[in-house]
Amino acid sequence: MLLRHTPTEIKERSALTVNPAKTCQPIGAMYAALGVHGCLPHSHGSQGCYAYHRSALTRHFKEPVVAATSAFTEGASVFGGQANLVQAIDNIFTVYNPEVIAVHTTCLSETIGDDVPQIVAKAKADGKVPEGKYVFHANTPSYVGSHVTGFANMTKAMVEYFAEANGLKSKTINLIPGYVEPADMAEIRRLATVMGITTIMFPDTAKVLNGPLTGKYKMFPEGGVTINELQKCGSSAGTVALGRIASMPAARALDAKCKVPCQILDLPIGLTATDAFVDTLRQTAGVSVPDAINLERGQLVDTISDWHQYLYGKRVAIVGDPDQVLALTRFLVGLDMRPVHIITGSPSGKKYEKSLRDAVARVPDAVNIRVPGDMLLFHQWLKNNPVDLIIGNTYAKYIAKDEDIPLVRYGFPIYDRMGHSYFSTMGYRGALRLMEKILDAILDRKDRDADDITMELVM
Amino acid sequence: MSAIPILEARKAQIHQKGAEPFDITCGKHSLAGSVSQRACVFCGSRVVLYPIADALHLIHGPIGCAAYTWDIRGALSSGPQLHRLSFSTDLREKDVIFGGEKKLAAALDELIDAYRPKAAFVYSTCIVGIIGDDVAAVCRKLAQDKGIPVLPVHSEGFKGTKKDGYKAACDALFRLVGTGSTEGISPLSINILGEFNIGGEAWMIRKYYEEMGIQVVSIMTGDGRVDDVARSHGASLNVVQCSGALTFMADMMKETYGIPYIRASYFGIDDMAKALYDVAAHFSTQPTVMETTRRIVRREVSAIMPELYRLKGDLSGKRAAIYVGGAFKAFSLIKALRYLGMAVVLVGSQTGSKADYATLQEMCNAGTVILDDANPLELSKYIIEKRADLFIGGVKERPIAFKMGIGFCDHNHERKIPLAGFEGMLHFAREVHASVTSPVWQFAPARKLAGHREEEFRA
Structure with missing residues (x-):
């Protein structure tokens, strides 16, 4: 019992987080920045931060992850990090030659109070930023929000720094996919492409963090939204932003700055959310839904009807990032399952929590919801009221093992299985995959627990 | 190229x-703007102390530092698994403004009551020094109240390199040394320093030494226990692995307790054999030790x-x-x-x-x-x-x-x-x-x- 130290009795804790279901802003900012083509994320703080972020992203994606650091010293923490950042910008363009540097702050540089725009302006004035190259930034204090906030802030910065309205509206639709896997970004774009829509998607980590083995180490892989596209997104016909927590700030900023109207939807996880996404695309772009997509939808509905008998009434515990947790909860309720313990580690606001409560209104069981909560509380809930299935990241496996409950790995980080960066869980096809994983987990358990008499061949 | x-x-x-x-x-110090593969002071401290399995490891700062170091090293424990959980004061914006001391004290109070650890290590992260928390004072107070050692680790990320983190860890650890009874320690005894029991390596090494007739008083810090460290000053010799991590400890133990140390490496046939022979030579007054060592080396080498x-x-x-x-x-x-x-x-x-x-x-x-x-x-x-x-x-x-x-x-x-x-x-x-x-x-x-x-x- 690895988690033998988890007490069953739940005591309210006033001052600490045990086994977090979140991490800090900068890693989200780094992940978003990797979705810009030719971009080197830069961590304005101590050397450890970016080493940890790079290691964590590498463990999750099994890909090289590059970033640079201001490598704060004691001197910098007293006198400010200006000299470090100016020198860093100079060194980065000289040696690594990216198209763009995306600077994010850390708890250290925020507490000291470094003014990054002013420092970048100085670097420009000193001629450290070559012609045609860019530096942009987001403030990502680690003591506010979570990694999802960092992602949202960096995505918003892409709009603030680059989007321009040229007066002519194009037919292009902007897609803001949210803090999702490279495979999800590809699937979100594919759906729009199949509908005949031209899109600009940002950020876009497809082919950056799930690239091929080429025999070469490429610091800046193929893939990622280009600066040119980011500039043009201010003239698009509309924006479809997926996930309120991760994508709304950028969508709203683009509306405010360039008058590009935005629709903010749930992540397209499951039938209903994908319907909403497809329908919004259809209306915004003024296209019709092609048969190919109707086929995918029909197959999903067919599958749900085939397997409902094994899903209905099953009790599920979900832990993860806020946009995923909400969309997933709605999907499961739609499958007639019962999400009964729900935690996101990220502070996401009262409105978010209300959406979550509304989503489970139909569930007949008592439902525990905590925003923000941690994995210790999650485990304690499970000990007191067991479930049939856990959905969560790799860290949930200890709980699953100790309590002997099947686990579907979902979210960030996943350190111990493959697939998440290659197979999407978004859209109709993604919903099929998610159902496959859920059914595998539930039915494997059913087979394992069946005795000789009740063992079924056909399910 | x-x-x-x-x-x-x-x-x-x-x-x-x-x-x-x-x-x-x-x-x-790494150049600002390099994509170095290095980490920070906190990382160094965490690496050294982490394997002490019956201690509480509380990370004082925003959530990231605790999240990124949660159970990522395979330092195995044969008993308690407390070190594999993640405890953080999860500092928020208001703590950064008003100070985190109260939160730290409350967290320690709750944790020590809940988990009854043998000792607690409190790691300072980057901003703790900047916001001026007196971590040492809080630790002193809690040590008094709870009757266990509560040890501050001065590991602010920017205060040097990873090596300085080793030093900070050794400083904290050294405060435990000399607090336990040395009863029953043989004159033929060693401490194994700088061995973290990744994949169970410390167990293998310990077995060789024990077979030679040498008592292993403590391993710092692989499969580590607070009580073993407390009585480690009773050993006759320190055997130090690794260039940096525990050399500081060996130096301090030499100075304070007059315990000599030798360096060792356990990787590869030559170095492994040398590590055993050097210890045998140190105890040359007991000729059987060298004989046994020769037999062990012969047996092990011919086996592989x-x-x-x-x-x-x-x-x-x-x-x-x-x-x-x-x-x-x-x-x-x-x-x-x-x-x-x-x-x-x-x-x-x-x-x-x-x-x-x-x-x-x-x-x-x-x-x-x-x-x-x-x-x-x-x-x-x-x-x-x-x-x-x-x-x-x-x-x-x-x-x-x-x-x-x-x-x-x-x-x-x-x-x-x-x-x-x-x-x-x-x-x-x-x-x-x-x-x-x-x-x-x-x-x-x-x-x-x-x-x-x-x-x-x-x-």
Whole structure:
């Protein structure tokens, strides 16, 4: 019992987080920045931060992850990090030659109070930023929000720094996919492409963090939204932003700055959310839904009807990032399952929590919801009221093992299985995959627990 | 590969044997803007103390530092698993403004009551120093209230390098030394320092020494226990592994308790045997010890040699690149690779000293590249130039090797099997063999073009 130290009795804790279901802003900012083509994320703080972020992203994606650091010293923490950042910008363009540097702050540089725009302006004035190259930034204090906030802030910065309205509206639709896997970004774009829509998607980590083995180490892989596209997104016909927590700030900023109207939807996880996404695309772009997509939808509905008998009434515990947790909860309720313990580690606001409560209104069981909560509380809930299935990241496996409950790995980080960066869980096809994983987990358990008499061949 | 430039200021940290008289710069703070593979002070402290399994490890700061170091090292414990949980004060914006002392005190109070640890380590992260929390005072107060040692670890990330983190950890740990009874400790006794029990290595090493008739009083810190550290001053000799981590401890114990120390490495046949013989020689007043040691070494070596020879047949003539944390490990690896007939063409470390690099350059063949604090571009440049077949490194280096289509061996904390000891040498050889001869490389462009590679990459 690895988690033998988890007490069953739940005591309210006033001052600490045990086994977090979140991490800090900068890693989200780094992940978003990797979705810009030719971009080197830069961590304005101590050397450890970016080493940890790079290691964590590498463990999750099994890909090289590059970033640079201001490598704060004691001197910098007293006198400010200006000299470090100016020198860093100079060194980065000289040696690594990216198209763009995306600077994010850390708890250290925020507490000291470094003014990054002013420092970048100085670097420009000193001629450290070559012609045609860019530096942009987001403030990502680690003591506010979570990694999802960092992602949202960096995505918003892409709009603030680059989007321009040229007066002519194009037919292009902007897609803001949210803090999702490279495979999800590809699937979100594919759906729009199949509908005949031209899109600009940002950020876009497809082919950056799930690239091929080429025999070469490429610091800046193929893939990622280009600066040119980011500039043009201010003239698009509309924006479809997926996930309120991760994508709304950028969508709203683009509306405010360039008058590009935005629709903010749930992540397209499951039938209903994908319907909403497809329908919004259809209306915004003024296209019709092609048969190919109707086929995918029909197959999903067919599958749900085939397997409902094994899903209905099953009790599920979900832990993860806020946009995923909400969309997933709605999907499961739609499958007639019962999400009964729900935690996101990220502070996401009262409105978010209300959406979550509304989503489970139909569930007949008592439902525990905590925003923000941690994995210790999650485990304690499970000990007191067991479930049939856990959905969560790799860290949930200890709980699953100790309590002997099947686990579907979902979210960030996943350190111990493959697939998440290659197979999407978004859209109709993604919903099929998610159902496959859920059914595998539930039915494997059913087979394992069946005795000789009740063992079924056909399910 | 002249297409990849080397930063002017980095040139002094790179040496190619034979090309110029030996001189290398090291121990420098990383250049701002480098994509260094190094980490921070906190990381160094966390690495050293983490394996103490019956202590509480509370990380005082925003959530990230706790989240990124949650159970990522395979430092095994035979008993309590408390070290594998993640405890954080999860500082928020208002704590940064008003100070985090109250929250820290409350967290310690709740945690110590809930988990009843033998001691508590409180790690300061970057902003703790900046916001002016008196962590030491809070620790003193809680130690008094709870009756266990509560030890502050001064590990603010920016206050130096990873090595300074080792020092901070040793300072905290040293406060436990001398607080326990030395009753029942044999004159033939040692402490094993700088061994973290990754993959159970400390257990193997301990077994050898015990078979020699030597009592192992404590292991710092692999499978560590607070009580063992407390009585470690009763041992007659300290055996210190690793270039940096626990040397500070050995120095302090020598000064305060007059305990001499010797250095050891447990990787590879030569060094492992030497580690045993040196201890036997120290206890030469007991001639049976040396006799037993000879018998153990003979037995262990003859047990692994047949298979080593077989593996060597496939590996002879292959080339290896090494990039590790401490240079001491590199010495052992170079020797171990010789047993497999492999030549080292690149060797570097994150924290090596000038003397370390001088030793490395003596050990290597002409043409070998020696690097201090390298970045991925430099590593990939020399790996291609020197036509390495194998890369030995850590988590961030693995995907770089694979992208280039060459084998990889994790010799860092993510290894799953023991590579130390005689048996470990065989594991190491098998792992190297499996990776270098993997059938996947026939599909890697670099291997397909063997012989034309340089031209290919020059293009």
